[in-house]
Amino acid sequence: MELLYKNIIKNELLQLEETLISSISSDIDLATEVTGYVVDSGGKRIRPVICILVAKMLNYKGSQLIKLASSIELLHTATLIHDDVVDQSATRRGKESIHSKWDNAHSVLVGDFVYSKAFQLMASLDNQEIIRILADSTNRISEGEVLQLSLKKKEVLSKKNYFEIIDRKTAELFKASAITAATLASCDQDKLISLTNFSVSLGMNFQIKDDLLDYFGDEELTGKKIGKDFEEGKFTLPLIIALPLMSEEDRSMTLETLFTENKCDFDNIINLIKDTGAVGKVEEICNKFSETCFKELENFPESDYKTGLIDIVENINSRVT
Amino acid sequence: MELLYKNIIKNELLQLEETLISSISSDIDLATEVTGYVVDSGGKRIRPVICILVAKMLNYKGSQLIKLASSIELLHTATLIHDDVVDQSATRRGKESIHSKWDNAHSVLVGDFVYSKAFQLMASLDNQEIIRILADSTNRISEGEVLQLSLKKKEVLSKKNYFEIIDRKTAELFKASAITAATLASCDQDKLISLTNFSVSLGMNFQIKDDLLDYFGDEELTGKKIGKDFEEGKFTLPLIIALPLMSEEDRSMTLETLFTENKCDFDNIINLIKDTGAVGKVEEICNKFSETCFKELENFPESDYKTGLIDIVENINSRVT
Numbered sequence: 189m190e191l192l193y194k195n196i197i198k199n200e201l202l203q204l205e206e207t208l209i210s211s212i213s214s215d216i217d218l219a220t221e222v223t224g225y226v227v228d229s230g231g232k233r234i235r236p237v238i239c240i241l242v243a244k245m246l247n248y249k250g251s252q253l254i255k256l257a258s259s260i261e262l263l264h265t266a267t268l269i270h271d272d273v274v275d276q277s278a279t280r281r282g283k284e285s286i287h288s289k290w291d292n293a294h295s296v297l298v299g300d301f302v303y304s305k306a307f308q309l310m311a312s313l314d315n316q317e318i319i320r321i322l323a324d325s326t327n328r329i330s331e332g333e334v335l336q337l338s339l340k341k342k343e344v345l346s347k348k349n350y351f352e353i354i355d356r357k358t359a360e361l362f363k364a365s366a367i368t369a370a371t372l373a374s375c376d377q378d379k380l381i382s383l384t385n386f387s388v389s390l391g392m393n394f395q396i397k398d399d400l401l402d403y404f405g406d407e408e409l410t411g412k413k414i415g416k417d418f419e420e421g422k423f424t425l426p427l428i429i430a431l432p433l434m435s436e437e438d439r440s441m442t443l444e445t446l447f448t449e450n451k452c453d454f455d456n457i458i459n460l461i462k463d464t465g466a467v468g469k470v471e472e473i474c475n476k477f478s479e480t481c482f483k484e485l486e487n488f489p490e491s492d493y494k495t496g497l498i499d500i501v502e503n504i505n506s507r508v509t
Numbered sequence: 510m511e512l513l514y515k516n517i518i519k520n521e522l523l524q525l526e527e528t529l530i531s532s533i534s535s536d537i538d539l540a541t542e543v544t545g546y547v548v549d550s551g552g553k554r555i556r557p558v559i560c561i562l563v564a565k566m567l568n569y570k571g572s573q574l575i576k577l578a579s580s581i582e583l584l585h586t587a588t589l590i591h592d593d594v595v596d597q598s599a600t601r602r603g604k605e606s607i608h609s610k611w612d613n614a615h616s617v618l619v620g621d622f623v624y625s626k627a628f629q630l631m632a633s634l635d636n637q638e639i640i641r642i643l644a645d646s647t648n649r650i651s652e653g654e655v656l657q658l659s660l661k662k663k664e665v666l667s668k669k670n671y672f673e674i675i676d677r678k679t680a681e682l683f684k685a686s687a688i689t690a691a692t693l694a695s696c697d698q699d700k701l702i703s704l705t706n707f708s709v710s711l712g713m714n715f716q717i718k719d720d721l722l723d724y725f726g727d728e729e730l731t732g733k734k735i736g737k738d739f740e741e742g743k744f745t746l747p748l749i750i751a752l753p754l755m756s757e758e759d760r761s762m763t764l765e766t767l768f769t770e771n772k773c774d775f776d777n778i779i780n781l782i783k784d785t786g787a788v789g790k791v792e793e794i795c796n797k798f799s800e801t802c803f804k805e806l807e808n809f810p811e812s813d814y815k816t817g818l819i820d821i822v823e824n825i826n827s828r829v830t
Contacts, residue, residue, distance in 0.1 A: 214652055214655075215652070216652045216655050216656045216659065217659070218655050218656070218658065218659035219651075219652055219655040222655075267621075270617050270618070270621060273594075273613060273614070273617050274613075274614040274617055274618060292594060292595075292613060293594070293595040293658055294658065296591050296594050296595060296617055296620075297591070297595060297651065297654045297655050297658055298655060299617075300588075300591060300624075300651040300654065301648070301651040301652065301654075301655055303621075303624065303647075303651075304644070304647040304648035304650075304651045305648065307628065307644045307647055307648070308644045308645060308647075308648055310644070311637070311640045311641045311644035311645075312641075314637055316632075316635055316637070319632045319640060320632045320633070323625070323628045323629045323631070323632035324629060324632075326624075326625040326628055326629075327622070327625035327626065327628070327629055329625075330540075330618065330621040330622040330624075330625045331535055331536070331537045331540055331622065331625075333618045333621065333622075334535075334537050334539050334540040334543075334618050334619060334622055335537045335539070335540075337539065337614055337615065337618055338537065338538070338539035
């Protein structure tokens with residue numbers, strides 16, 4: 189079934205796909221081929237969707253929106269390509285990752301190519317404020333990546349550091365999607381603050397749900413292998429909340445498995461986490477973030493586009509992919 | 510001995526180093542640490558030097574120059590960090606490379622961090638035209654990297670493809686250094702064309718000399734291992750010119766060694782190349798590029814800064830590092 193929010197901006201989403209395809213074309217065949225492979229694998233396009241819905245909700249009528257939304261999706265795509273080298277993930281969006289199908293060199297250089305295309309699209313907007321926002325976001329995102337790397341496998345990740353990492357790695361680009369759209373639509377300061385709160389909360393919720401699905405999702409629906417985060421030694425919220433609630437023996441075993449890359453009985457780990465009641469606690473946190481989203485949207489008049497944004501929040505709440 | 514051109518812009522070069530250090534600082538310690546390690550290792554700073562000398566020669570008196578020059582050096586630094594992952598080079602500027610000292614993940618993510626810092630500096634210039642030039646350059650450079658990757662070890666590289674690659678990978682950022690400086694100084698169209706020809710020729714000359722030093726340089730002076738390009742299966746101009754001049758037997762042996770990563774007697778390869786007279790032919794090409802540089806500079810009135818640019822051309826002509 190078509191998602192409601194996708195229906196509301198059907199034409200814009202078609203234009204988005206066209207712009208993505210045309211903007212990654214290059215006279216260097218390999219660049220077009222590898223980038224096309226990634227861009228074609230779909231993905232939710234959630235960041236450009238937010239960008240388009242926000243600008244439309246604010247009555248933006250100009251011609252820059254699709255270019256802006258495409259540049260944000262390309263930025264996101266570039267980070268995914270480079271992430272896969274870091275995590276050595278074999279798959280991405282249900283397909284072989286670039287470094288599996290080609291090699292690390294292809295991932296690094298094609299990732300850089302996609303960044304440069306995002307950068308060209310941004311430059312073509314001729315809007316200094318938007319360029320500044322996106323430059324700052326790109327920086328915060330890359331700092332988030334380095335922070336995550338510096339904390340990886342060293343010790344138990346604190347809840348504070350976890351939230352800092354997902355704020356930078358995920359919520360930051362959700363925020364940039366909303367506030368660049370608002371900047372394009374010359375939105376006032378109060379509404380800008382509402383949209384900042386809305387988009388950061390949405391991004392946090394999206395990422396925490398993602399991390400929950402990594403433990404409890406359905407592989408067939410998500411297209412991702414269950415337990416990947418744990419296998420890679422990543423601490424995410426379900427584990428961070430469950431650990432102090434486990435018996436000392438279970439906690440030691442869990443941490444040892446995580447740190448030493450031992451083969452593990454992942455079903456057992458899942459059961460240990462479930463038994464602590466951590467899932468309910470994670471969901472409570474998610475609910476708080478979605479309440480903020482709904483509350484902030486109350487500051488905007490009713491419109492189809494606002495309905496679309498509400499639909500996104502609800503979809504993230506019940507997300508299974 | 511201090512180089513003449515470095516003396517002419519001594520203060521600006523001090524400011525450049527300060528700006529580089531301050532602009533890479535981050536509240537994520539690991540990002541500052543790894544980036545500082547690379548930025549501290551020096552390097553020739555040839556791109557910012559060109560940028561500064563050109564702007565000064567054109568009487569630019571504003572406050573944006575050091576920021577622009579720093580952003581260009583950071584762009585260059587980011588490409589070097591990522592290049593090292595691609596080539597798996599153990600050293601860079603006489604020190605261990607990032608991926609040797611840390612690992613690939615650090616190289617990819619810290620490279621992205623440096624790009625983002627370059628991008629922030631550019632955005633702070635508030636000059637749309639300069640952002641457009643640098644976005645286009647970043648794109649041409651990354652396409653050059655992908656082109657080189659697509660042609661690597663497949664077949665003998667043609668002279669045409671070699672020139673295309675070095676034009677994109679090296680000359681492009683030399684060009685951007687000169688023409689963004691000229692844009693800052695509101696230079697007229699004729700002079701812009703002269704500066705484009707000058708900087709592209711300078712970049713080509715610089716890279717060809719670099720490729721020559723890879724075969725015939727002094728390891729102690731260059732801080733680079735002789736024969737690295739050959740070992741990595743890279744075709745550069747000395748080899749491309751020598752191959753058709755070799756006996757069929759020597760050519761087959763040379764190509765087989767290059768393609769199969771066999772251990773080779775590199776002294777023998779060097780002698781084979783020398784015997785063809787290729788070195789003289791490469792130097793002829795270099796001389797043509799420097800003649801263009803000198804000729805284009807005639808279009809500018811005499812000044813210390815112009816003398817500095819002439820000094821750079823002469824230094825590249827006689828470069829041993």
